[in-house]
Amino acid sequence: MEKSTVYFTDMHVTLRENLQQKLTRLIKKSGMDQIDFQRKYAAIKMHFGEPGNLAFLRPNFAKTVADIVKEHGGKPFLTDCNTLYVGGRKNALDHLGSAALNGFSYLSTGCQILIGDGLKGTDEVLVPVENGTYVKEAKIGHAIMDADIFISLNHFKGHEMTGFGGAIKNIGMGCGSRAGKMEMHSSGKPHVHTEKCVGCGTCRKQCAHDAITLTGGKASIDHNRCVGCGRCIGACPTDAVEAPIDEANDILNCKMAEYTWAVLHGRPHFHISLVVDVSPFCDCHAENDIPIVPDVGMFASFDPVALDVACADAVNRQPAVAGSLLEKHGHQHHDHFTDVSPDTNWKSAIDHAVSLGIGRKEYELVTI
Template sequence: MEKSKVYYTSFRTTFQENLPQKLKRLIKTAGMLEQIDFQNKYAAIKIHFGELGNLSFLRPNYAKVVVDLVKDQGGKPFLTDCNTLYVGSRKNALDHLETAYENGFSPFSTGCHVLIADGLKGTDELLVPIDGEYIKEAKIGRAVMDADIFISLNHFKGHESTGFGGALKNIGMGCGSRAGKMEMHNSGKPHVIESLCIGCRACYKNCAHSAITFEERIAYINHNRCVGCGRCIGVCPVDAVESDFDEANDILNYKIAEYTQAVLKDRPHFHISLVMDVSPYCDCHAENDIPIIPDVGMFASFDPVALDVACADAANKQPVMAGSILEKHGSHHHDHFKDTHPDTNWKSSVEHAVKIGLGNSEYELITI
């Protein structure tokens, strides 16, 4: 198979070219405007608006670059995401829109409207048959599937379940309706290590399914109610919650790849990833920790798989940031994301994506 082209530029600027201008040049050089006909077409630009309190999400200025390029070509762009499975500031369309606006993603700052793809309560979905190994019928937010063209604008960062969050995570998990997210998460159920639990109730406050109870200040998880979203794992301050199954995170990655296939098939698509503010956790958290590595640069490709691999390879060449979680954990696997979250395996998502024909793990990096 011929290597996929991934285009890259650093965050270095000059007096003649700032970062938005450099991103514009990257996108144009990568061929998005030449290879996709935007005239009178609806273009979904999938982005993460960031949980309230999180400050590592992409600035809306970057979204405006993509929006303006699409509009210049006669297209009709909109920014979009789907509601979350967990309790937070983006669990329904009203809260989600308020969060997006508060974080700067308004029509006035970005030049286009924001549509929450799966509707008011996360139930406005389209069933997309794919007959995959793990998913037979993906549940995707309707507005995403109604678009003629799909563009992903990704903040590349660490993730407690998938190793990192890049293009595949932003597309597959991000475009799933609430029921779709539940389907992707339900392969493994977490449990509480009683000797570590301090009874802080952070897990209880963040469980959207009333699956957590307390006995003598120790948390217990009812697996009949638990959907396996892993939110309790992420919010526990003492790592007292862990997954029951070693294979759960791999299966989650496989399902994300198949959901990504459902989103992208049979229509033009393009992908942009910014490797900056590489926080150890997802932007779904209501906080962001010290980045685990320095900022790397901006990447773009028609192949989301090659894009993720190129970003991971570039990130793994970076030094560890002093004072970060990664420095605390130490280097054992020669992989910054595996070292940050030892129970994850980001390569499983890539391998399955290649297996199902979603993209290519071999890439040619073109620096501009």
């Protein structure tokens, strides 16, 4: 069976080569510089880190990727979409402020930042998902779909719902608009937290389906009319409109894979994962626990599926860091991610991505 190639280098440096230079060498050895970037827009999808979390990738790594794109005549920009939950990245203004707080700027990265789904998370493109089992039209951030080339720059870490967050998570979940994220996370439709509602009517004005009414100074949503677009969530000034986070984890993973297909299909793409500061939970938390394993290294591939599998295999070969949640939970499942979050199953995303033709599980690891 044909294998995908995944390139790897560890985190050791010399007096002649620092980590950014080593990442440059890895990327060029992997072949990213063979993409035709000339006069093309290149979206570099990454996570800017929730304020309070310190496990996110430093902006220096983003600059390394952006510099290679510019070296070959491309126009790179960093991007992410707004979050579904309330936090420091729920709209474009807060999102850009959080990115700046965490050190992301034109000076530190060499390129601009565009929030993919706009001010309130409603600027989206409906992308048909061929052979989608769970998603017929993925709701992807407009700026991301406008790009000619897509590059994912991933911080590989654990995740409390998907097992781990790597390339598929960064692409599928990260590129979904607010409505897209709701579709992946939820099997239902939004509802109003009445104690937070001030009866301003902003949500009702945004609803194109007359599903929202005001009664007694409080909004309510008629789920028979609601189509689950999520615009009311972004519009509410008090965060009173909420989406139920109730989708089964396996289905969440499969939806995430289908969103990944929508983002990647029909254009050049390349993927980079840094297996460092492997926190047990997502960078969307406003805090991060100590890493569960020692730093492993940097990986790159044209195949995001093989990349995720190679990173997971590398993490599972590592010993638990003393005092980490992994050590405390023990090794009951022969899989570090399942040991930390037993209700997850990261392999469901991998298997579904393979069935969609996104990539292969089998890989050849080339160490540089």
